[in-house]
Amino acid sequence: MTSFLKNVRESLTPTLKQSAFLQRGVLTPEEFVKAGDELVHQCPTWSWEGASDESKSRSHLPKNKQYLVTRNVPCKERCSEMEKGASSLGMMKEDGDGWMLEDDGKGGDDDDFDFVDEGDSEKPPSQAEPTTSPVAVVDDDDEYADIDEFEDDTLVTDTAALTVADNILAVRTYDVMISYDKYYQTPRVWLSGYSESRSPLSGDEMFEDCMSDYVKRTVTIESFPYTAAVVISIHPCQHGNVMKNIVGNLTQGEGGGEIVVEQYMFVFLKFVASMIPTINYDFTNAVETGGGSGK
Amino acid sequence: MSTGGGASITLQFPPLKSSISSSFWLKLLKHKLEIMKLDETPIKIKGYCRVGTGIVEFLEDSLLFEEEGSSSVDCLRNECVCFDGEILLLNTKEQFKNLNKNTHLSSTHQTQIITYADLKTHQIIYWSSFPTLPGLITSSGVTPLVCDYIIKDVNVDDLDELYESLRVRDKGYAPGYFWYGGGEIKIIEEVVEEDLNVVGGRFGCLSTISGNNNPWSLRVLIAKMQRFKLPEEVEVVVYETVLRRLEVEGGEYLESKEEKRNSKGRGFKFNTSTWVETEGEGVGVVGWEMNGKGKPGPRSVNLKNNMDQESLAEQSA
Structure with missing residues (x-):
């Protein structure tokens, strides 16, 4: 019902025609496409997608550019655990640039993934076997209890494949989608998560990967408007104001210069990362004022 | 090498x-x-x-x-x-x-x-x-190589350009494999029309992936090479990066050209006489x-x- 009302509200809202990127931090649909094109060009892990069927397509955007998506983004640890850790003294360390980083307890500065031998019984909890194994969910239904143990030893399998026991790190992953919200006139982020065993996560499980301050306030469970998926979404009501402030700071600070609309998505993604810090999607460009966006 | x-x-x-x-x-x-x-x-x-x-x-x-x-x-x-x-x-x-x-x-x-x-x-x-693709090599006859000069003997910008052209040609799905030698970079199909034993050169795999963690690009490259008449010994170089990209499962972030330009690549040397012939065309x-x-x-x-x-x-x- 809520989704229906939102759709009605959005359809009744006139399309923004005049650019107000610098004044209000919002985008016209054309600017959204332009900024998205730049993101896809600079970062090929991002793609444009169309709606799953014609009826879900928004007329103010090109049919094949309804929303942006990047898939299989790793999420190595739970944000909720990181927050607990950060609240304890001694769990944070300072890097050379003055930023506070979570201490991984290993003392090194190496931020590469660690390869985990799945046979290792001393794995930290965040890298252990999925705690949300779908098979384990069937505790109220004995009919499927045997499936967990059911095997077919005659199966043809991939002989060139490494075995599960080899050093492959299994992590949660997310599909991150960015649509254009016609009512708020800003991009809107949607997240669809998968467990370590590649099963869809429930809403509550996905909330574990968002900063707790935002859960069920700014970040809520929604139906993704372009497919049938149930996902979580970051509400865009403050995006315009925040983007206006960030852009203002970037352009007015010492050495500040001009920011062009093509850079919008790079700035936006860095802002969104503050709400979902453990979903490791931001390998986009650094933003430099003066019209260029380069590393 | x-x-x-x-x-x-x-x-x-x-x-x-x-x-x-x-x-x-x-x-x-x-x-x-x-x-x-x-x-x-x-x-x-x-x-x-x-x-x-x-x-x-x-x-x-x-x-x-x-x-x-x-x-x-x-x-x-x-x-x-x-x-x-x-x-x-x-x-x-x-x-x-x-x-x-x-x-x-x-x-x-x-x-x-x-x-x-x-x-x-x-x-x-x-x-x-x-x-x-059929024809996958899983037997021995593969020797690992440390390729400490591979990035230097090929212009990275040319690789970028080739990769983009392959993406366009294959509608965005280019696995990114190619041949290079004598300062030239070509797609494999072009090279195969010539006599590889005379031409020389190496095969490369433009990949966001490293070492043994490349489940698709290298498989496709090897399967494709098996269909062609190749010299007895073939060197394949896996370019760990050309573009900035994230390696999801491999535990490596590939961030800039400059960073990788000076890094060591990885490769394999195949002895084609050990390859196992398989039947069939297309996808298995x-x-x-x-x-x-x-x-x-x-x-x-x-x-x-x-x-x-x-x-x-x-x-x-």
Whole structure:
């Protein structure tokens, strides 16, 4: 019902025609496409997608550019655990640039993934076997209890494949989608998560990967408007104001210069990362004022 | 180029893994309930193998219902190889358990998903199998190489340009393999028309992936090379990066050209006389996916949290 009302509200809202990127931090649909094109060009892990069927397509955007998506983004640890850790003294360390980083307890500065031998019984909890194994969910239904143990030893399998026991790190992953919200006139982020065993996560499980301050306030469970998926979404009501402030700071600070609309998505993604810090999607460009966006 | 220890190795790859979106299942179950009912005719699907990850994705638009006139032609996704397959949705759990999956696989030579869905409990169990090109080398005769000058003897900008042209040519799915020698970079098909024994040069794999963690690009390259008449000894260099990209499973972030320009690459030397000839053209299958425990059992997913209205309301509250 809520989704229906939102759709009605959005359809009744006139399309923004005049650019107000610098004044209000919002985008016209054309600017959204332009900024998205730049993101896809600079970062090929991002793609444009169309709606799953014609009826879900928004007329103010090109049919094949309804929303942006990047898939299989790793999420190595739970944000909720990181927050607990950060609240304890001694769990944070300072890097050379003055930023506070979570201490991984290993003392090194190496931020590469660690390869985990799945046979290792001393794995930290965040890298252990999925705690949300779908098979384990069937505790109220004995009919499927045997499936967990059911095997077919005659199966043809991939002989060139490494075995599960080899050093492959299994992590949660997310599909991150960015649509254009016609009512708020800003991009809107949607997240669809998968467990370590590649099963869809429930809403509550996905909330574990968002900063707790935002859960069920700014970040809520929604139906993704372009497919049938149930996902979580970051509400865009403050995006315009925040983007206006960030852009203002970037352009007015010492050495500040001009920011062009093509850079919008790079700035936006860095802002969104503050709400979902453990979903490791931001390998986009650094933003430099003066019209260029380069590393 | 020097050999890294010189010992022969067996080339292995991370297993291909299925990733089936909740919207895929929701659309399939809705179709089963409203249109198919007890009909068990297989449904055509298309999957996307994301280059560098080994993850085979099935999304909502992977389902090609005949009633909707869906076509598998227009699959344009960055960094993906697209392929066709079928999903068989069975009516009972017993059928699911007792079906001879190997026979089913050999009769289709396409990627397959066999599934049973309990529409009351929202519990789904499934098996999936994957495609690859035939002619894969898994035997010995492969020697690892440390290629400490590979980036320097090829202009990285030329590689960028080649990669982009391959992406355009293959509609965005270029696995990124090529040949280079004498300062030239070519796609393999062009080189094969010439006599490789005379031409010399090396094969390269433009990859976001490193070492033994490249389940698709290198497989495709090797399979493709096997079809051609090659010199007895072939060197393949895996370029760990040209573009900035994220390696999901491999634990490595590839951030800038400059950073990698000075880094060491990796490669393999193949002795083609050890290659095992295989039959068939086009796409074959590598077999059925193991379950989460690495055993030959079915995978399972519970969509209660995505389908059950009461559960959705509880989560949203």
